[in-house]
Amino acid sequence: MLAYMDSSKMPLTKVTPRKPGFLCSICLIRLPSKDEWSKHLLACGLEDMSKRKFECEFCDQAFGKKTILTRHIKRVHGDDRVKTATKDQVQSTPKSVGEDEDWDKDPGELIFDEVEVGRTYRKRTTPRLPGVKRKAVEEEPVLSEGQGKEPEVEIEICETTSQEEPLTQSHCSCCKAVGRGKVDVGTQTNFKVDDQKKRGHQKIIRVIRKYQENGENIEKFEEDTWEKLTRMAPVGLSGPTYKVHQVPEHFHEHFIISGYRHPKSTPFQCILSVFDATNETLNFWTHFLPSWYFLWILRDLSDTLDFKHDSYTWPLLTYMFVCIIFPLASATAHTFNTMSDLARHICFFMDYGALSIFSLGVAIAYRAYCFPSDLRNTWFGHHYTDMALINSVICTIASCQTRFMPPSTLRKVMRLGAFAWPYCYDSIPILYRLFFCNPHECLLQSQFIHARQFVFALLAAFLYASHLPERLNPGRFDIIGHSHQLFHVCSILGTMDQMQAILYDMKARRAELSESSWEYSSAWSTIGVILSVMAVNSLIIAFFSFKLKLIFKKFK
Template identity: 55%
Template structure:
């Protein structure tokens, strides 16, 4: 059933009133989303309370907040079975699991607090991109340890794989943050998704090799199915992110429930679930062989390089946050919009639409 403005105003709003697209600054506009916008000058308390309201960010929050807690629950279960402190073989898995918990939480926080101000909106998504970048590195470390096909373990590629992942993680943070300074259009959106597609396919190169050229034993592994299926989910999520379907065809119908960014979150998490399931299977089933040759990243590689990526991303976020002050002073023309009460009040005619 389609949610109308009249239906959205039946109950008191914990996070404050909602607005239509022509009542908020252009910086806060979402393609083909007509209503359900929060006040772009919301307080922190209003932002937090808004997750219990029906607005166009509510499900963006819950579709990443809840999976984060599920991944933490999985990590807790693993910690009861695996001695992460004393078992070097498990350190790549711990790196991956911590990164898997961090990135959906960062995304959820970004979707909560991005309406506090113009600058807060950008900074929130800078942090979101940085956390996703760290996740791409966590994937690379776990793939290097548990997923790499036997045929590539004796080649140069295995030695440079993690270093290449560090470079990719750093670059994708820079590119995705820089894209937010571009004029809103399809191009910066494509640039952002390309910035993360590059490390994704780089990380998955050993998986693709295994799917195409793996040994009979590797092809028979149960994890192969989940390694393959994640590509279907991730391709679907990328398509939804770029295409803005279904709201592109029915503007106003999917503002609260069912718009493309919510579906993008859902399919991203489905891909992550398959990736995690496959990684855990490989970590367990391939241990006798990998442990015997001790061919997995060391503590220095897991902790040291992860810390390097986190530090680099923190500096990049700070740099672009400071850059915002200069950029917005020149280009922002909407800083005072909604500052007058009259502009915050919908007319009876608008409410009846």
């Protein structure tokens, strides 16, 4: 016995070596490293879940076969709950949804060619390992609007890698998956996955509801999802701010990633937002403060000039009035453009109208004080202000009409032309004076300042068109330093030089202009013209706003 138990005489036992790598419990594939195993397990779990088209209506379990679903209901929920699955209960995977063409259109022209009624696309749940039960989704109150209630829609935010990591096709399958379908009568819910090919791998599923009510096609952004998004967003005085993924596409700004306000903000929230770190904060202050600066200049000028009785000062008064109006209108538009889709359009209408009024005020001041002597008595000189008035009205109509056009090259050219043409037309006499001035005009102190204001104007146009510097590093200049803020600064600096040059010409050429017949001896030719065009522009804005309201009413 002892001899048998001696280890030296015991038979050798066979030891099976362990296979290298990490085994996937779903597809039984071995991977060399733990990181690759983790990524593969996530993708494999998603692929496995996509095959499970039979879901239990009593819990969150899903199965690949109807017989397994029946067995599960028997064992877990009882025999009395066993039901025969019909074709209507079978969930099918919807087609992948890319960029929706409706979102590329301007919100004023949300025209739907066809709306499919009767299908609801539900979110894809997070992957899980086999045998691990998914957590039940916390129920949220169902929104009600109009005649009835709409079914609840859940939103899932997929947070994966940072924004610096490029998106690759092999990263994970959840970025291309849209979800499984579930039949529901009366509502169609489409999930849109943002295109992140050039940005980071952060994705959010946006919910748009398309349905029919009283024979009308309706598209509605799911507002109750913001309660979930609020948990992720930084909070300021006006509430949380959001990423570009979390706001409707027509609120997006080129290469601006963060700092967006709620697209359904209240007026009080909009006012508080000017003290928060949003991408519109400096847009407001770079025009609001200059409007008060011009008002302060006008107050100082009123101490030395007789605006009430001296007709020679009336063109200057008109110019100072429009210098105060146009930055104030722009600041107002940047403050309240997130109240609603309709408010956003109306704010831009006001901004366009104020810019056209400013171009007319500049033309009156140029004609009164800065016009070259060689052109003063020509046909162009006599009709210069009249053409500026026509430009003001036409450009307001053209710029407002572009809000109803789909994104295209024609729309961009029309909008930029509506801003650029009045400025170019107003600048013709100043450019003539800079290149073909007579000896007396070449010695005027205003010559250099006129030239410098063109430098600021060209720089402002370059920033507006190029979207620099945020184009080079998206996300870095969202709050401070993006192109629209720099555009505001350059335009205000150019306006300040323009005002200074007009004041110099007004003082230096008074004797010369007073000797000839003064054509602005009537208040109607200065202040009256500006007020009349303001009234016409207000009617134009009211017309386009009413037209836009009818469109929104049709689809809501």
